[in-house]
Amino acid sequence: MKRIIVLTELYYPETTSTAYFLTEIAQGLAAEHEVTVLTGASMYESRSASLPQYEVVKGVEVQRCRGTAFDKNWLPGRVLNGCTRAISIFFKTLWQCHSTDIILVVTNPPLLPLMAWLLKGLKRCDYVLLVHDVYPEVLSASGLARPTSGVYRIVQAINTRVYQQACRIITLGRDMKQLVKNKLPQSTAEKVVCIPNWAEPDIIYAIQKSDSPLLKHLMWVDNFVVLYAGNMGRTHDLEILLAAAEVLAIKQPQIRFLLIGAGARQLEVETTVQQKHLDNVTVMSYLPNDQKNVVLNSCDVGIISFLPGMTGVSVPSRMYNQMAAGKPLIAIADNESELAQVIQEEGIGWLVSPQDDDQLVKLLTQIMNDSELCNDMGHKAAQAVLCKYQLKHAVSKYQSLFRELIPHNNISSPVDTKQLN
Structure with missing residues (x-):
């Protein structure tokens, strides 16, 4: 047997x-x-x-x-x-x-x-x-x-x-x-x-942003928060986030970036934030696993970023839990990637070309005041998880x-x- x-x-x-x-x-x-x-x-x-x-x-x-x-x-x-x-x-x-x-x-x-x-x-x-x-x-x-x-x-x-x-x-x-x-x-x-x-919809589910203890601690409840949560590795386009943050610190200071994770490039990211005095960026290491739902709900939009040429090479499992949290997604990825395909099929976010920080700045400026659109996309994301990704x-x-x-x-x-x- x-x-x-x-x-x-x-x-x-x-x-x-x-x-x-x-x-x-x-x-x-x-x-x-x-x-x-x-x-x-x-x-x-x-x-x-x-x-x-x-x-x-x-x-x-x-x-x-x-x-x-x-x-x-x-x-x-x-x-x-x-x-x-x-x-x-x-x-x-x-x-x-x-x-x-x-x-x-x-x-x-x-x-x-x-x-x-x-x-x-x-x-x-x-x-x-x-x-x-x-x-x-x-x-x-x-x-x-x-x-x-x-x-x-x-x-x-x-x-x-x-x-x-x-x-x-x-x-x-x-x-x-x-x-x-x-x-x-x-x-x-x-x-x-x-x-x-x-995803893990039994432990990851949507909560009101205003109820986030993490955003209350940061005093960011009234800001538009972009969340990157996951590995800060060699295949991830992290420069685009920091470049966009540098521009938006002047143009739209109410937009904040929350980067939570670890990896080979974490120290590099922290160093850049300090050297450029990016007060609109907070970098944190992973929180305990029982805080996962708090982390994924501490934003208006989640973001997953890859370098060019990653189509087919790796599929980010984190996207399913970010969807379960009822948050729309920004994919910095090639158009043919699974991440991009899911976002387009379900109508749950936006695509940005890797390394195009100007495009990311324009997108965030456009959606920061459109809470109705973000909420609608977030609801669709959570529903897609229940139907397909359990x-x-x-x-x-x-x-x-x-x-x-x-x-x-x-x-x-x-x-x-x-x-x-």
């Missing part, structure tokens, strides 16, 4: 988006199949020692492997983390898996799919590839490797083999689906499916996919020994 083995660097109780999504997917699949997760230890040393190497959580068998836990914002440390954890997960999987098992592997870190490919060759087991970021294209978009470089070409060659050998490939958006299909022979392109991520919608699609791969499965899931908080 077949078992699903999930390979992921991060899993519960980690609070990153990758850990959250893989946890919910594994638990959804455990309702119909035997599921084992092989994952890394906690990224936090203080927590890592207290986590058991083996436990069963909501029907999912979880096994934690060793690995380094350097600061992920330090690039060499992030590479070492990915390498040590992927290798540790590989050897444990090699010891345990059988030809009848099916591996579900996520592309973060990028070494894990390579391990799944090797396991297929060594153990004759199939694998399903869940694409969160497309390599090597993300390296080029983030400025880490040129398309003409040797590193880029090597990663391209390896990943082409990985994609071709997968029995199914799951993408998070239609733009990503097309990019992945371009890597495959036309005869195998049908194995690529799109299953979007989802956990139950995604789990149903994952279950359908694995029913095709495992048509006859009568194995009962392990008994729970622990409940999630």
Whole structure:
């Protein structure tokens, strides 16, 4: 009988988006199949020692492997983390898996799919590839490797083999689906499916801006607030926000920018704000997870920004929760991106070309006094989440996919020994 083995660097109780999504997917699949997760230890040393190497959580068998836990914002440390954890997960999987098992592997870190490919060759087991970021294209978009470089070409060659050998490939958006299909022979392109991520409408929902404790603390309740909440990484166009803020500090000082998150460029952003004395910009690190609804409601409009060339490379999961909060969205992204497509289809916001701060300034100046339009778009966004982007919608699609791969499965899931908080 077949078992699903999930390979992921991060899993519960980690609070990153990758850990959250893989946890919910594994638990959804455990309702119909035997599921084992092989994952890394906690990224936090203080927590890592207290986590058991083996436990069963909501029907999912979880096994934690060793690995380094350097600061992920330090690039060499992030590479070492990915390498040590992927290798540790590989050897444990090699010891345990059988030809009848099916591996579900996520592309973060990028070494894990390579391990799944090797396991297929060594153990004759199939694998399903869940694409969160497309390599090597993300390296080029983030400025880490040129398309003409040797590193880029090597990663391209390896990943082409990985994609071709997968029995199914799951993408998070239609733009990503097309990019992945371009890597495959036309005869195998049908194995690529799109299953979007989802929002958490049970904990993320619209509240009145005037009730936001965060905006009351900042004394911004009466201002027009633009919120950027999420990763401040190498692929995000953060310069456009600061350039627009610099202009609007003089032209429209009632427009304020609230930037909440962390990442490789957080210090750069904070330094720019200080050096240019941008009093209309506040930069904050992530607030506790139980404050997520407060954060996403502390604005008039949410903003998600990418550098040019990110179409299909990555789909921002944060957009679904921002929608659930009943706020319109400004997408700084290519027109063909999944983010842009959702905004256009649902009529829930506006598009701005990457690096075009003049366009962003004009847009914010136009909408700052149109609360009726913003409220209408925000309502549509929340309704779209309820209709299309909930956990139950995604789990149903994952279950359908694995029913095709495992048509006859009568194995009962392990008994729970622990409940999630």
